[in-house]
Amino acid sequence: MTEVVLGRTGIRANKNGFGALPIQRVSFDEARVILRKAYDCGINFFDTARAYSDSEEKLGFALSDVRDQIYIATKTAAQTGDDLRKDLETSLGHLKTDRVDILQFHNPSFCPRPGDGTGLYEAAAEAKTQGKIGFIGITNHRIHVAEEAVGSGLYDTVQFPFSYLAGDRERSLIKGCQEKNVGFIAMKALSGGLISNGAAAWAFMAQYENVLPIWGVQSTVELDEFLACQADPPSLTEQLCAVIEKDRTELTGEFCRGCGYCLPCPAGIDIPNSARMSLMLRRARPQDYLTEDWKEKMGRIPDCIHCGHCRDHCPYGLDTPRLLADNWADYQKFMK
Numbered sequence: 001m002t003e004v005v006l007g008r009t010g011i012r013a014n015k016n017g018f019g020a021l022p023i024q025r026v027s028f029d030e031a032r033v034i035l036r037k038a039y040d041c042g043i044n045f046f047d048t049a050r051a052y053s054d055s056e057e058k059l060g061f062a063l064s065d066v067r068d069q070i071y072i073a074t075k076t077a078a079q080t081g082d083d084l085r086k087d088l089e090t091s092l093g094h095l096k097t098d099r100v101d102i103l104q105f106h107n108p109s110f111c112p113r114p115g116d117g118t119g120l121y122e123a124a125a126e127a128k129t130q131g132k133i134g135f136i137g138i139t140n141h142r143i144h145v146a147e148e149a150v151g152s153g154l155y156d157t158v159q160f161p162f163s164y165l166a167g168d169r170e171r172s173l174i175k176g177c178q179e180k181n182v183g184f185i186a187m188k189a190l191s192g193g194l195i196s197n198g199a200a201a202w203a204f205m206a207q208y209e210n211v212l213p214i215w216g217v218q219s220t221v222e223l224d225e226f227l228a229c230q231a232d233p234p235s236l237t238e239q240l241c242a243v244i245e246k247d248r249t250e251l252t253g254e255f256c257r258g259c260g261y262c263l264p265c266p267a268g269i270d271i272p273n274s275a276r277m278s279l280m281l282r283r284a285r286p287q288d289y290l291t292e293d294w295k296e297k298m299g300r301i302p303d304c305i306h307c308g309h310c311r312d313h314c315p316y317g318l319d320t321p322r323l324l325a326d327n328w329a330d331y332q333k334f335m336k
């Protein structure tokens with residue numbers, strides 16, 4: 001089993017992290033089967049969030065008796081110090097524990113700092129002093145926020161989308177984490193479902209010794225794929241390199257990478273997901289991703305006020321409002 005040391009935290013985690021967002025979609029009993037199998041097979045890093053409905057409760061339900069053998073990272077989207085304290089108490093209660101190993105700010109539009117007026121960083125530091133959290137992390141979809149967090153020296157871990165579709169700037173972010181001894185947690189290692197070859201994704205990640213991927217898993221079948229990679233790690237053979245190259249070629253041009261640099265949208269549109277629906281419909285089985293939540297988010301596309309913010313901030317030069325309109329048209333056709 002390959003381990004990753006998460007920067008200055010010293011956490012040594014199996015390089016097969018468990019992303020606990022998708023277990024929201026299954027029952028408590030199903031979640032327990034999946035989580036216990038993951039634990040029994042050596043997975044020891046579990047990433048959840050206050051915002052993932054009952055994901056924290058399911059983790060507490062399934063793994064509280066082995067709490068000391070695992071690492072738990074959760075997230076808060078609190079906007080004030082008081083709200084962070086409340087969120088943390090809720091998380092601790094749901095997780096049935098008295099501490100989380102990493103508390104991450106959940107995709108804030110800025111990099112929280114002491115003295116910024118929100119009280120967020122101070123509240124997290126206080127929780128650390130009290131022993132309620134081990135380390136302070138941040139998750140983000142905006143690379144400039146992630147870069148600032150790494151450079152600030154304030155964060156023990158950074159969580160950011162990273163897959164074999166990533167560009168040079170993301171690779172520089174990983175290098176920056178290594179230089180600053182900041183742990184790097186990779187979300188969307190399958191690019192939110194656009195990548196369907198788990199072996200290729202695994203082999204690509206293996207090249208980055210400081211990167212801990214968290215694979216979103218909602219069934220034992222999906223889990224088994226990653227456990228098979230863990231048992232017999234695929235290497236970057238010519239065949240897998242060809243898969244990666246094919247995907248990179250296919251997913252070029254007018255393709256939304258889901259990076260989120262265009263956020264926030266004043267109309268509340270979830271651009272990174274909504275602008276990729278057409279591709280998802282072509283590349284993945286709808287029953288695997290087309291949740292009620294995603295459908296609700298798609299329904300916001302017509303609310304676009306054409307302010308142009310997304311187009312002006314997309315590093316890939318996409319005409320994002322038009323892309324959203326095209327995706328909306330494809331989606332409507334599919335739903336008929």
Ligand code: SF4
Binds near residue numbers: 306307308320321
């Ligand atoms: S142009 Fe539309 S989708 Fe883009 S940021 Fe403005 S409101 Fe949101």
Ligand code: SF4
Binds near residue numbers: 258275318
């Ligand atoms: S539209 Fe551009 S900036 Fe927004 S998520 Fe897609 S690739 Fe990123």
